[in-house]
Amino acid sequence: MDTKTRILESALKLYNEKGIDATTRHIAAGMGISAGNLHYHFKHTDDIIITLWDQLATEFDQLVSRLGQATEISLDSLHSFYYQSFQTLYKYRFIFLHFVAIGIRIPTIQEHYRSLMQRREKEFKAIFRILIRNGIFRKDIPEAVWTALVRQIFIVSDFWLSNNELTDRLRDKEAAIAFTKQMESMFFPYLSKS
Amino acid sequence: MDTKTRILESALKLYNEKGIDATTRHIAAGMGISAGNLHYHFKHTDDIIITLWDQLATEFDQLVSRLGQATEISLDSLHSFYYQSFQTLYKYRFIFLHFVAIGIRIPTIQEHYRSLMQRREKEFKAIFRILIRNGIFRKDIPEAVWTALVRQIFIVSDFWLSNNELTDRLRDKEAAIAFTKQMESMFFPYLSKS
DNA sequence: ATAAAATTAGTACATTTGTTCTAAATTATA
DNA sequence: TATAATTTAGAACAAATGTACTAATTTTAT
Numbered sequence: 001m002d003t004k005t006r007i008l009e010s011a012l013k014l015y016n017e018k019g020i021d022a023t024t025r026h027i028a029a030g031m032g033i034s035a036g037n038l039h040y041h042f043k044h045t046d047d048i049i050i051t052l053w054d055q056l057a058t059e060f061d062q063l064v065s066r067l068g069q070a071t072e073i074s075l076d077s078l079h080s081f082y083y084q085s086f087q088t089l090y091k092y093r094f095i096f097l098h099f100v101a102i103g104i105r106i107p108t109i110q111e112h113y114r115s116l117m118q119r120r121e122k123e124f125k126a127i128f129r130i131l132i133r134n135g136i137f138r139k140d141i142p143e144a145v146w147t148a149l150v151r152q153i154f155i156v157s158d159f160w161l162s163n164n165e166l167t168d169r170l171r172d173k174e175a176a177i178a179f180t181k182q183m184e185s186m187f188f189p190y191l192s193k194s
Numbered sequence: 195m196d197t198k199t200r201i202l203e204s205a206l207k208l209y210n211e212k213g214i215d216a217t218t219r220h221i222a223a224g225m226g227i228s229a230g231n232l233h234y235h236f237k238h239t240d241d242i243i244i245t246l247w248d249q250l251a252t253e254f255d256q257l258v259s260r261l262g263q264a265t266e267i268s269l270d271s272l273h274s275f276y277y278q279s280f281q282t283l284y285k286y287r288f289i290f291l292h293f294v295a296i297g298i299r300i301p302t303i304q305e306h307y308r309s310l311m312q313r314r315e316k317e318f319k320a321i322f323r324i325l326i327r328n329g330i331f332r333k334d335i336p337e338a339v340w341t342a343l344v345r346q347i348f349i350v351s352d353f354w355l356s357n358n359e360l361t362d363r364l365r366d367k368e369a370a371i372a373f374t375k376q377m378e379s380m381f382f383p384y385l386s387k388s
Numbered sequence: 389a390t391a392a393a394a395t396t397a398g399t400a401c402a403t404t405t406g407t408t409c410t411a412a413a414t415t416a417t418a
Numbered sequence: 419t420a421t422a423a424t425t426t427a428g429a430a431c432a433a434a435t436g437t438a439c440t441a442a443t444t445t446t447a448t
Contacts, residue, residue: 003425019298023405034427039407041425097294100356104213114361141383148379151357152350159353162294163345167308185342189335189383197395217435228397233437235395 004041006031008055011048015094020049020101046106053102053109056092057116063088068123073130075187082157082183086176089161096161117154124150138192149190156182198235200225202249205242209288214243214295240300247296247303250286251310257282262317267324269381276351276377280370283355290355311348318344332386343384350376 010031014022024045028038042048067073067081089096103110128146131137160179164170170178204225208216218239222232236242261267261275283290297304322340325331354373358364364372 019295021295024407025405035406036408036428037426043407045406098292100291100359101213101215101295103360110360117361138383140387144375145379145382148376148382151376152346152380155353155357156346156349159349159356162353163349165294166297166304167311181338182342182345185339186346188339189332218437219435229435229437230398230439231396237437239436 003033003037007033007038007041008048008051012052012092012094015049015052016092020094020098024048049102050106050109052092053095053106053112056088056095057112059088059091060085064120064123067127073127074134075131075136075191078127078131078187079180079184083176083180085157086179089157089179090172090175093161096158097165099158099162120154121147121150124153135192135194137190141190149186152186153183156186197227197231201227201232201235202242202245206246206286206288209243209246210286214288214292218242243296244300244303246286247289247300247306250282250289251306253282253285254279258314258317261321267321267328269325269330269385272321272325272381273374273378277370277374279351280373283351283373284366284369287355290352291359293352293356314348315341315344318347329386329388331384335384343380346380347377350380 007027011022011027014027014030018026024038024042025035027048028035042051063081063084067077070077095102103113125146128137128149132139160182161175164175164178168178201221205216205221208221208224212220218232218236219229221242222229236245257275257278261271264271289296297307319340322331322343326333354376355369358369358372362372
């Protein structure tokens, strides 16, 4: 396999395990190459993080566009979206566990995230409108509360892993189940009574 | 003022501004003392963070116990609790902005947080039961959803600042208002229709 | 006022880190 | 096969950091 790809894999593994302060020397050692060689492929350490961020963003975009293309959006499609999302969140978990530090260190990532969230907010509100029209969501919820729900979804999606890391430390399958249950429960009080 | 207290103030200021990687040299320079002097008062850098964490925990405990002592818990008392909470969250915001990194670096803090959250979960559920009995909260919500709501509250409380830092970057009063509004909206769909 | 204790500044050191440089080795190309 | 391009390892460097140490200064106690 490509050395560049192998570096990204080793970096992802180590960042997820040891956090954002894992060094290029450790990343290189972890895959049995020299630090000099690593810096031949990635001149700056941050380039590795930027590349991993781009991978994450791409994988997420695919999930979102697949959700948007669904012929008829149901609660189930929303739930399966969250289950699939978690696989990506978990794969790149070091980003979410150290999100602010990364944003400070690499402002372009923060800027990218910011514009991404603005786009997503509109997409989610559109989905909510459909679910209201279809009688799945309640019709008596003020607009401001839907706006707050969108932000709530973003916060819980992005930081559930951090909370898990500080408390239960669930891994893999167990974590996925707990995350999905958390998201499902979030929607419960917004469902219309039928 | 006590040099030890002044170090804590300078550290808090710098950690909030520059993040968890602010150095003892910078903290000392920021208040016009030598690094040697700083290490006379705090042998290890982490001792500063631990002390700040203890301060935060103490201030929060006072808020929670004041809420628990209220003669009759209403929605208003819950809202004013969140408004007051935010002052403390904001004062020690570096902790929440770098929560996982701190937890990894100082395991005693993580352990303390974990047991704190277990205690708080019970306290919150007790409050919810009162609000249900008083007809303020809906009676048709399954127990599992209340449990999820508690976790939701913890996640949004602890990481709203991180989300804000990555998106809107609201400060002071504006941040407090947005946070409180977010928390209020969270409870809206759980209110009984009266 | 003097001795003792506490505080402070400044130097020094070992370690770590990102990165550069050089030369060797490997791979591709003609 | 000979040459050029790419890849790799390893040494070297400068900067930063935590913290230990020393000597001076300030404060406190007698």
